[in-house]
Amino acid sequence: MPCRDCTVTLKNVALQLGLPIDRSPVMGVRAIAEPAALCYSLLRASPGDDKSNFSGLKFTWLKVNFECLSINATEEELMYAARAYVMHIIRGVLMPDANNNKVHLQYLPLLADLSNVCxxxxxxxxxxxxxxxxCRTTKPDAVDIGGCLILLQSWALY
Known part of the structure; x- marks a missing residue:
């Protein structure tokens, strides 16, 4: 097997998932000063946790708050739901972490202008x-794996 075929490459990501690979880097702010305000401004909802300083949104919270839209949903409500859906896709499919069930708020500001997401x-x-x-999974105490396993399986198949 030639070396170039021994690992998943950016070209594989682009071909198999259709994601852009040559644009601005995905970089989010790790510490958000007012997470509740950020959530409310971009999702029109914020977790009801007693903690005022949270760093992620639970999938269960996203599902409860954005699972159903009314028939009369406004375009603004559709944008809130679209952001919540993309947040779920980011952490649930594209970049899952096997250790928790939350999506970090660092991605939410990237979704402020949905036309700019691409x-x-x-x-x-x-x-x-x-x-x-x-890499993390090679450690002897690792019991699970995260990451886009759909990509890994697809690459291994083809």
């Missing part, structure tokens, strides 16, 4: 998380 190199971020998880 300007980020999501494929590079997905591949970086997959490599990180593959």
């Amino acid at each position: 300007s980020y190199s999501w494929g590079s971020a997905v591949l970086a998380v997959l490599y990180h998880e593959l």
